[in-house]
Amino acid sequence: MFSMQPIGFVESPYQNTQEIPKGLGAKHEAEGALKILPEFEPGLTDIEGFSHLIVIWAFDRAEGFCLVGTPPSDNRPHGVFATRSPRRPNPIGLTVVELLGREGPVLRVRGVDMLEGTPILDIKPYLSNIPPERLRRGWLAEAEARNGMKP
Amino acid sequence: MFSMQPIGFVESPYQNTQEIPKGLGAKHEAEGALKILPEFEPGLTDIEGFSHLIVIWAFDRAEGFCLVGTPPSDNRPHGVFATRSPRRPNPIGLTVVELLGREGPVLRVRGVDMLEGTPILDIKPYLSNIPPERLRRGWLAEAEARNGMKP
Numbered sequence: 001m002f003s004m005q006p007i008g009f010v011e012s013p014y015q016n017t018q019e020i021p022k023g024l025g026a027k028h029e030a031e032g033a034l035k036i037l038p039e040f041e042p043g044l045t046d047i048e049g050f051s052h053l054i055v056i057w058a059f060d061r062a063e064g065f066c067l068v069g070t071p072p073s074d075n076r077p078h079g080v081f082a083t084r085s086p087r088r089p090n091p092i093g094l095t096v097v098e099l100l101g102r103e104g105p106v107l108r109v110r111g112v113d114m115l116e117g118t119p120i121l122d123i124k125p126y127l128s129n130i131p132p133e134r135l136r137r138g139w140l141a142e143a144e145a146r147n148g149m150k151p
Numbered sequence: 152m153f154s155m156q157p158i159g160f161v162e163s164p165y166q167n168t169q170e171i172p173k174g175l176g177a178k179h180e181a182e183g184a185l186k187i188l189p190e191f192e193p194g195l196t197d198i199e200g201f202s203h204l205i206v207i208w209a210f211d212r213a214e215g216f217c218l219v220g221t222p223p224s225d226n227r228p229h230g231v232f233a234t235r236s237p238r239r240p241n242p243i244g245l246t247v248v249e250l251l252g253r254e255g256p257v258l259r260v261r262g263v264d265m266l267e268g269t270p271i272l273d274i275k276p277y278l279s280n281i282p283p284e285r286l287r288r289g290w291l292a293e294a295e296a297r298n299g300m301k302p
Binding site for chain 1: 152153154155156158187191193194195196197198199200201202203204205207209211218219228229230231232233234235239240241242243245247249270272273274275276277278280281283285286287288289290291292293
């Protein structure tokens with residue numbers, strides 16, 4: 001077992017999960033902040049140079065897990081490890097955000113899809129993309145095609 | 152505090168950290184496997200459709216953390232949240248791997264940079280890239296430029 005502690009908390013416009021855009025074509029453009037605890041602020045040194053950050057956080061309001069479920073973006077069930085479902089064996093969430101600015105221990109970001117007060121476990125710099133010609137998106141691409149969305 | 156349990160373990164050619172390619176231009180092409188525990192196998196349903204997976208794992212052999220340190224890819228210190236250092240407040244690692252195939256609860260993958268036996272905490276599908284024209288890579292791009300590497 002591994003014990004994880006928050007390094008900070010998300011400031012988000014979303015107070016409950018119903019407010020978060022979901023499903024096919026959902027856009028995450030909401031602005032918010034990553035408020036890092038003062039004792040961890042030195043760990044942010046030089047983070048301003050990166051345009052995008054990977055935020056790893058805890059689904060602190062999810063209860064239990066469900067190995068197979070139907071996501072909002074499809075009408076067919078899929079395995080939890082092939083989805084971004086909150087009901088995971090370890091309640092770990094991941095969001096790539098755009099870094100807009102930093103004021104001390106506070107990172108202003110765009111692309112928040114977490115709830116207000118979500119505990120942050122880690123932040124990593126976003127370093128590279130997968131070459132688009134090599135990327136396959138499985139059931140999500142199929143669901144998009146069935147709904148007339150372009151790849 | 153959040154308690155996390157392994158959902159499986161990494162099969163890797165690397166027995167110790169010295170064997171893992173590091174530093175500027177390091178390539179991670181090693182093949183290995185994600186061996187998921189039998190009780191979580193239903194969670195892999197439909198994962199075969201994705202070419203790339205995000206693996207979240209535990210740095211189970213890292214000791215303590217260091218908020219500012221000099222990474223193998225530079226000769227200057229940076230904050231831990233601006234690097235992929237193993238010595239993090241929460242010892243969470245993240246690797247994007249290419250999925251080569253699946254046999255039951257075993258995912259054969261390329262791009263392993265974890266040690267043999269590393270505990271896996273979560274797997275998520277890799278869904279989208281950041282538009283390259285909007286991606287800035289901070290100190291890493293500067294270190295590459297100082298070493299004559301192309302962006």
